[in-house]
Amino acid sequence: MRDVAVIGFGMTKFGEIWPTPLRDMYAEAAQACIKDSGIERSKLQSAYIGCMTSGLFNGQEHLASILTDYAGISGVAATRVESACASGGAAFRAAYLEVASGASDFVMAGGVEKMNDGADSTYCLSTASDQEYEVFHGVTFPGLYAMMAHAHMNQYGTTPEQLAAVAVKNHVNGALNPYAQFPMEISEQTVLGAVRVAEPLGLFDCSPVTDGAACVMLCPVDVAKDLGKPIIKVIGSGHATDSIALHDRADLASLPVVKLAAERAFAQAGIGIDDVDFCEVHDCFTIAEIMCTEALGLFKNGQGGPAAAEGVTARDGKHPVNTSGGLKSKGHPVGATGIAQICELYMQLTGRAEGRQLSSPRIGLAQNMGGSGGSSTVHILEVVS
Amino acid sequence: MRDVAVIGFGMTKFGEIWPTPLRDMYAEAAQACIKDSGIERSKLQSAYIGCMTSGLFNGQEHLASILTDYAGISGVAATRVESACASGGAAFRAAYLEVASGASDFVMAGGVEKMNDGADSTYCLSTASDQEYEVFHGVTFPGLYAMMAHAHMNQYGTTPEQLAAVAVKNHVNGALNPYAQFPMEISEQTVLGAVRVAEPLGLFDCSPVTDGAACVMLCPVDVAKDLGKPIIKVIGSGHATDSIALHDRADLASLPVVKLAAERAFAQAGIGIDDVDFCEVHDCFTIAEIMCTEALGLFKNGQGGPAAAEGVTARDGKHPVNTSGGLKSKGHPVGATGIAQICELYMQLTGRAEGRQLSSPRIGLAQNMGGSGGSSTVHILEVVS
Secondary structure (H helix, E strand, O other), X not given: OXXXXXXEEEEOOOEOOOOOOHHHHHHHHHHHHHHHHOOOHHHOOEEEEEOOOHHHHHOOXXXXXXXXXXXXXXXXXXXXXXXXXXXXXXXXXXXHHHHHHOOXXXXXXXXXXXXXXXXXXXXXXXXXXXXXXXXXXXXXXXXHHHHHHHHHHHHHOXXXXXXXXXXXXXXXXXXXXXXXXXXXXXXXXXXXXXXXXXXXXXXXXXXOOOEEXXXXXXXXXXXXXXXXXXXXXXXXXXXXXXXXXXXXXXXXOOOHHHHXXXXXXXXXXOOOHHHOOEEEOOOOEHHHHHHHHHHOOOOOOOOHHHHHHOOOOOOOOOOOEOOOOHHHHHOOOHHHHHHHHHHHHHHHHOOOXXXXXXXXXXXXXXXXXXXXXXXXXXXXXXXXX | XXXXXXXXXXXXXXEOOOOOOHHHHHHHHHHHHHHHHOOOHHHOOEEEEEOOOHHHHHOOOOHHHHHHHHOOOOXXXXXXXXXXXXXXXXXXXXXXXXXXXXXXXXXXXXXXXXXXXXXXXXXXXXXXXXXXXXXXXXXXXXXXXXXXXXHHHHHHOOOHHHHHHHHHHHHHHHOOOXXXXXXXXXXXXXXXXXXXXXXXXXXXXXXXXXEEEEEEEEEEHHHHHHXXXXXXXXXXXXXXXXXXXXXXXXXXXXXXHHHHHHHHXXXXXXXXXXXXXXXXXXXXXXXXXXHHHHHOOOOOOOOHHHHHHOOOOOOOOOOOEOOOOHHHHHOOOHHHHHHHHHHHHHHHHOOOOHHHOOOOOOEEEEEEEEXXXXXXXXXXXXXXX
């Protein structure tokens, strides 16, 4: 396999972007990414675009064809990739493999979702769970994660205050992110006192409904060197699946799919979690961040909640998690999220994270999850020059 | 890049399969493919699944996760790939690149669509065209291809009888295919006298609404040799996009996206169209087969119709096209079609095509198209032992 580097990124601001069509959001991120990469548009050979459900949200399939056309890059090989909320991570992996294979030198991995377009977002999102055995019986995503939260609380004593600590911390970070949908700090009392969505999860335990797009450019490390780019190398790529339906799992209080994807990425990279300086993880709900940090091996099972409450995952903690503000504060345009995580890794590793910049991080990890743990990707990036 | 081979296939019968859920159709094809490949299920590392719009047809996204679970292969990296009716071709390409990269040895490329599940299939399919500038104004797919047919007739003198010759020929072939939805011969008069769908296209100029699934297994050529398999090598893979909306095209009577994808595949393979023994092409409508054979270079522009009428594309003609029966007779479960084309290539190249077997073909080409020419893949397979 050829060594592969990330050499640029582009993002829209995340939020409720009612006036901007789906195609224009992608075009904005793609053009920014091409410009940031400093390559000629004609050099681009291929594009992968993560999107969960443009069919249901926007009545538009054949997505990669129309989006690349509007981005001014028609003609390239272009493929939409879907793995529910892990669609972005899956698109990054596909782009990585195409460059690694030698088939193409410049491949853009993108993600987009326009969730505010008139469709019922609760229904659209529910299609990431089991249609016949979960959705049909009335379960929604807050309901699924509420069941997982109850199991975690029951098994390990995790508290509402520990859940709230995740939200408070991510809003501290997101307040420093110009791309964030909700860039403001919030108090523990705001989280604990918020209207309930699905007990024990309140409004501020949930990531928002978001419009947005993000892109990153990949090329061989050798080509990146010739271009004089800082070398941000992809050292590990892991992808795994598990049963979608919660009733098919042995344990509701853990996420084996994240553990498996991480094991694969670490095996390729030849490192362990202790070598990682910071992580972006999939905090679609506060309980998800706690369970993901445990599955990645940052903390033992049951220790994710106390660690969040003690500041271990804060920007100045031992294991910074979601310096971008995470899905909670930055927003969660589902197909774009996995790529936005890679954007944050790239910004941090190149010293471009502005007010939320960590001190010279060398290795970052991005974990992107589909549904309630039916799929997950893990990617590890390292500064090698 | 590593050399890659196809070592097995599995398909459901195509048709209106009302009693079988989406997930079970995929499981049937996947299990048949694993069995035909002769590998242990645990060897499988990754799966790509082409599907156009399970969200709209079946209310189910996160598709690769749930399908691999029901197929008994949960845990593998699994990704759904979408490029409208070229989703299967795009899935095959992604699987090919993953094996070629060296990341995985055994990758299964699949495709599935359950179109008979209660949804409005005309609306679902229309999402492969431009939602804002075509669908919104009432255009359907027969309408789009009818405009292309009118342009072709006007520009080159193509006749209804030449269109009918495509349907008659494909039903002759499909009658010999046990997987076909409509395995019966039809007369020219049946085609010409059929109820009109969108003038000049009648019912028998249109491919049907179909349920079905198909899978093929890929591995490195070296591994295939160790397994004692016949070596059916992927020698070319091309993928391209064009504008979706017809009003953005310079010419309605040609398909530049097919030409571009073919040029890329031929460049990789180091051969030309004259080296190809037989083709599967995307005959979603009779006019599409004529335009695709021209774009591939089998015939000059305007000569595709006469060639079909003269039997050049018949099984015993100089350039056999759609020995499987094509989308017209075999059926067109949109996400599965591109993989079913590869299955036909594999069957022909390994001498397993039963009553429709060609005489010792060495090189086959599969061309799979998205929408009205917004995307296309071209793959070339060769017998190398």
